[in-house]
Amino acid sequence: MAPTGASAFVAAVDLMTSKRNRSAPSEPAPDRAVVDQSVADVRKRLSGAGRPNIAAELKRTLGDGIDCYGIKPADVHHIGLDLVRKLRTGGLALSIEIGDPLFRSGNLEEGLIGAQVVGALGRHIGGGDFDRFDAWVNALTNVQTTDALSLNCISRALAAKTSLAMRLIDWAKAPNPWRRRAAVSSFVPLVREGRFTTDALSVAEVVMNDQDEEVQRGVGNMLLEASRLQMDRIVEFLTAWKGRSPQQVIRVASAKLPPDTRSALLGS
Numbered sequence: 001m002a003p004t005g006a007s008a009f010v011a012a013v014d015l016m017t018s019k020r021n022r023s024a025p026s027e028p029a030p031d032r033a034v035v036d037q038s039v040a041d042v043r044k045r046l047s048g049a050g051r052p053n054i055a056a057e058l059k060r061t062l063g064d065g066i067d068c069y070g071i072k073p074a075d076v077h078h079i080g081l082d083l084v085r086k087l088r089t090g091g092l093a094l095s096i097e098i099g100d101p102l103f104r105s106g107n108l109e110e111g112l113i114g115a116q117v118v119g120a121l122g123r124h125i126g127g128g129d130f131d132r133f134d135a136w137v138n139a140l141t142n143v144q145t146t147d148a149l150s151l152n153c154i155s156r157a158l159a160a161k162t163s164l165a166m167r168l169i170d171w172a173k174a175p176n177p178w179r180r181r182a183a184v185s186s187f188v189p190l191v192r193e194g195r196f197t198t199d200a201l202s203v204a205e206v207v208m209n210d211q212d213e214e215v216q217r218g219v220g221n222m223l224l225e226a227s228r229l230q231m232d233r234i235v236e237f238l239t240a241w242k243g244r245s246p247q248q249v250i251r252v253a254s255a256k257l258p259p260d261t262r263s264a265l266l267g268s
Helices: 005-023 032-049 052-062 073-086 092-104 108-119 127-137 143-160 162-172 177-185 197-207 213-227 231-241 247-253 259-266
Strands: none
Touching: 032 073, 032 092, 032 108, 073 108, 092 108, 092 127, 108 143, 127 143, 127 162, 127 177, 143 162, 143 177, 143 213, 162 177, 162 197, 177 197, 177 213, 197 213, 197 231, 213 231, 213 247, 231 247, 231 259, 247 259
16 A cells, blocks of 8 residues: 555655665775874874863762863863864764774763764764764763763764664663763754654653663753743643652753742742
8 A cells, every 4th residue: 555644755755865865975985094193193182181180170070980181171172173174074984983983982082072073074974873873872981971972973863864763762771871861962952943852752751760860960951952942841741740750850951941830840
């Protein structure tokens, strides 16, 4: 039977996307020497810029177990920006290959630069890049690199292939708290524009009782961003969770709501 209505529309979109992908010219294989030299240069600059006192502060803030050089975020950004400029014409495939060892290292500053370099070509990220990002999630060790990967990379893949939202529901059930945080944080740029709200709330449902504080802050922040354009819908969602979800989730999520509404949700 031929598809009709919404099914026909989806089928047509899939067909057009398939044809467009087949006709798009493929990027040349990344030059391994460029990849290796770029990674070495970044690590040399990071090592030279590291400061023990800043490393100690980062460990106090993010956890003693993190690996870091000890560099202020603004300085990390500038080092990454220099690499982005050098790779301006290199293409997404090259950026991903450079980002791969930086992210897989588990190091804080290397991961931030890896996400920055790939995110700079975010308009070229497609659904097919999601599996690479999925592998990088295994190397997450802290909230900063988790959100950098989520906002700069994973959200772009999700925007390009909506069915990936189902994968994020699976992430929200994972034992690894950083994978759960990434599941909700990846929706932030999208719900901020009023998009993907239904999918975002489906993921939020899974972690509304999460006991990890960073996951709680992550889902709260995502709901806060969604409330900017869809306040009534988010209030309805939060009302259903009143008294059942950790107070921190409701507190963060309701930060931009009218005072009376926020007080009602918080029971104060």
